[in-house]
Amino acid sequence: MEKGFKNSVYAILAIGALFIIGTISINIVLKNKLENFIQERLPDNMIRAFEDITVETFGGSLSVTNASLIIKNKNNNIEHTFINVEKLKISDISYWDYLFNDEIHIENITLENPTIAYYKDRVEKNKDTPSNGIISIYKPIVIDRIKINNTKLAIYEKSKDSTNLYTKGLSVELDGIRIDNNTIIRKIPIEYDTYKAKSDTVFVKVGPYENLTVRDFSIANRNARFEKLTLKTKYSKKELSRLITKERDHYDLTLQSLSIDNIDFGFESNRFFAKSDMVSLVAPILEVYRDKLVADDPKIKPLYGRMLRDLPFELTVDSLKITNGKIKYEERVKSENMGGSINFVELNATISNVSNTYEKPETTNLKITADFMDNTPFTAFWSFDVNNKNDAFLFKANVGALVADKMNSFTEPNLKVKLEGRTNKTYFTIDGNNENATTDMKINYSNFDVTLLRKDGKGEDKFLSAITNIFISKNSKNKEDNFKEGTAEATRDKTKSIFNFLWISVKAALTKIMI
Structure with a gap:
């Protein structure tokens, strides 16, 4: 009995040792293969580096710490994209699905504290690149969840005021992702079930004269909320008048909050669409100033029906609501003064069918109530048909x-x-x-x-x-x-x-x- 027991113990210890040695060996082999892939198999225009790679074969996971990637143009070697990630972790890789279901199935991918800088003016457009099928997926990739935490993102362009977009504290989560040879050639190259996003600060240069800022925003369950939103002309009124050669409004818009409910977007027949059940603007304050001493802009100004009709994408907003708004309009006609103003306060409005997808007999309808010049009650009803070519x-x-x-x-x-x-x-x-x-x-x-x-x-x-x-x-x-x-x-x-x-x-x- 004692001899048999000892043999059993030795056998178990031997098997355990073999398992540990095998696991360590496989981890080392996989780590070396992954390092070789990063160093040798990635395209030459991608400069990559990392501090360490950890592979856990038994748990089906791997981690890369302090990874960086620089992407440059193939022809002139100009660097345009810079990515740094403190930690990339891929967890619970299913070997069973890889061997028997012919797909790569990953439970979680997490990126911690990525920093991304993109210089759009440095990117060289390659005319020889085919429009479809530029990437071939060896096996379909299924990912249960991707989490990107605390991202700092900046997009720059070539100009004196070069920052095009900036955000910090951006976190994104995607669930139910699938990538295959059918999805990779689409405008949005992945399929997904749900998504979440939030950020502390957002800055967007919306044009040569206006900037958009958002204190924070969150998107969850297809509902979005933006807090403390501003859209402002970045120059003073006098500076703008000196810079422009044709008449242009000076804007100062602040919003307490903006909510968009039941968002849906994507592509149908290669045409982008955006939908929402309700868009709500709470406490907007808009100040518009126009200097009439600047030369008129002779361009044709389309009416709202045509503006919606001619959008390059399909827009469907069932209802838009404005609550407790204020509007002030100033106009300068004489050079000896800065002009006069009119205003609306306590402005509330509901707008139905803000869309270019509805068909007759549906119309776009606005119902407005406000106090004009502080205390004169004002109500209005405005209606038009987007499909009417006479507007x-x-x-x-x-x-x-x-x-x-x-x-x-x-x-x-x-x-x-x-x-x-x-x-x-x-x-x-x-x-x-x-x-x-x-x-x-x-x-x-x-x-x-x-x-x-x-x-x-x-x-x-x-x-x-x-x-x-x-x-x-x-x-x-x-x-x-x-x-x-x-x-x-x-x-x-x-x-x-x-x-x-x-x-x-x-x-x-x-x-x-x-x-």
Whole structure:
């Protein structure tokens, strides 16, 4: 018994030793093969380095620490992409699926603290590269989960203000990934089930004049939320006017939060699409300044229907909601001052069918409520059909009591006109298209006077004021429930915006009623 027991113990120890030696040997062999692959099998235009590789055959995992990769152009050897990763870990590689199911199955891939810098202007475009099939996948790759933690990403371009995009604290998780020879040739070369992402700071240069920043954002379960978003012109108003040769608005937009619900995007028939059930903007504050002393931009300004219709991708947003917004518009017409302003506060709006995919009889509809010039109730309904090639639209508005001198902050510096009196109630409907509009208006007003100022804006031009007020009716009628009504037509200047079209339509009707 003792001899048999000893033999059994020796056999177990021998097997254990063989297993340990075999495991160590296999680990060493696999490590050497992986190192050789990194050093010899990767393309010559990829400069790679790492501190250490650890292979655990029994657990089916490997780790690479302090890895770096530099990618350069094949022809001129200019370096354009720099990647550093503190730790790359691949866990639970299934040997069974590799041997018997003819696929590479990995449970987890984790990247810790990657830093990525990409110089887009340095990339050399290779005209000889085929558009499809540039990579062949030996076996389908299935990955249960990829996690990229705490990424710092920067994209640069060749310019004085070179940062195109920057983010830090970016973490991304993808679940249910599959890559094969069918997916690799698509615009999005992988399939996945779900994704999550979050980041602390995002900066995007959206053009030569504006920058976008986001304090933090998160995406989970196909819902996205962005906090403290800003879109601002990076130059002061005076600097912008010096830099531009054609008229351009100066923007200052801040958003408390932006939410996008039930996001879906991808490609269908090689055309990109983006969908959402609801987009919500909370507490947007928008200030727009236009210097009219700068030369006009003669480009045709499309109406919103055409802008949606001509998008290079398919957009479907069922509903868009704006809550507690503020808008201030300043315009400078005279060189001796910085212009005047009008504003809307407590602005709330719902917009349905923001889309270029709907078909008749669906239309895009806007319902807006706000306080105009601080305390004048304003409601509007705006409707148009994206599929209408004439860009027909209907704009209805209801304006409450307005003390006329509230408008003087805009009319005095820009028009050299001072208003006195009161409009009690105003209704108007604009039925228009890309060419012209007809405006029906009715208005109740009282004690209305117009004072024309001298060119320097410092005093009244009494003669012209007297002549003007001869032709202006001071009251709609004595009773507050009576209205003066009128209809007028206006022709659109296609080099101006839709808001200019709305304004000249209202002005035409108002002029006809009062004079």
